[in-house]
Amino acid sequence: MAASAKPLLVEFGPGQALPLLWTRSPRRRTVQLLVRADGQIEVKAPQRLPWSAIEPFVKSRYDWLLAARQRMHARAAATPPQADLSRLSWLGQTLVIRPGTRTRLADGGLDVAGADDAQRRQNLARFMQRSARVYLAERLQLWAGRMGLQASAFALSGARGRWGSCSSTGAIRLNWRLMQAPPAVIDYVVIHELAHLQELNHSPRFWAIVASHCPDWKQHRLLLKEHGERYMQIG
Numbered sequence: 448m449a450a451s452a453k454p455l456l457v458e459f460g461p462g463q464a465l466p467l468l469w470t471r472s473p474r475r476r477t478v479q480l481l482v483r484a485d486g487q488i489e490v491k492a493p494q495r496l497p498w499s500a501i502e503p504f505v506k507s508r509y510d511w512l513l514a515a516r517q518r519m520h521a522r523a524a525a526t527p528p529q530a531d532l533s534r535l536s537w538l539g540q541t542l543v544i545r546p547g548t549r550t551r552l553a554d555g556g557l558d559v560a561g562a563d564d565a566q567r568r569q570n571l572a573r574f575m576q577r578s579a580r581v582y583l584a585e586r587l588q589l590w591a592g593r594m595g596l597q598a599s600a601f602a603l604s605g606a607r608g609r610w611g612s613c614s615s616t617g618a619i620r621l622n623w624r625l626m627q628a629p630p631a632v633i634d635y636v637v638i639h640e641l642a643h644l645q646e647l648n649h650s651p652r653f654w655a656i657v658a659s660h661c662p663d664w665k666q667h668r669l670l671l672k673e674h675g676e677r678y679m680q681i682g
């Protein structure tokens with residue numbers, strides 16, 4: 448049987464009512480309360496659980512629901528800045544972006560295919576991801592050898608505002624937008640994440656490991672802070 452949904456208006460108090468969607472499914476065993484990206488509140492519950500058993504839990508989360516809805520509405524209202532499609536920083540060097548029949552580096556510039564800006568942005572992001580998959584993997588392998596460490600896995604990340612991560616299992620993810628940064632800055636991020644294989648924290652011992660392989664790490668971190676917002680506009 449497919450999940451059924453019912454819209455409700457829940458009264459939390461005088462003048463405190465919130466609309467929500469009550470979704471029931473025979474496959475679900477627990478109650479889940481969530482706020483969608485558009486601000487819609489949804490309660491997911493087992494098929495046979497009555498609303499009288501769910502309502503106290505929902506009402507206990509009123510403050511959290513308000514805060515979550517406000518965050519989602521603010522996020523939806525904010526229009527992210529669009530990258531300038533005339534120039535691009537590539538490994539720290541500014542390249543002129545030109546229209547082309549295919550996306551490639553050529554003659555000191557970057558040809559980007561696409562019939563309109565949306566398509567060109569998409570093709571540019573794909574080209575950067577393909578390039579990053581090779582370049583970042585090579586830098587990770589190089590520095591892993593130098594540091595005597597080995598990641599359990601490597602993958603690209605597209606996270607906004609985060610350049611890399613290292614999981615407790617030793618898997619490292621690096622943001623493909625790093626291709627815009629100078630090579631030394633990229634190496635700093637690689638070293639940073641590899642250092643987490645020894646210290647999964649930001650303790651003095653962790654920073655000592657980073658500094659031993661990247662003495663100028665503070666300078667590189669500062670550059671990422673200064674240019675990071677612009678780098679993140681791609682994609």
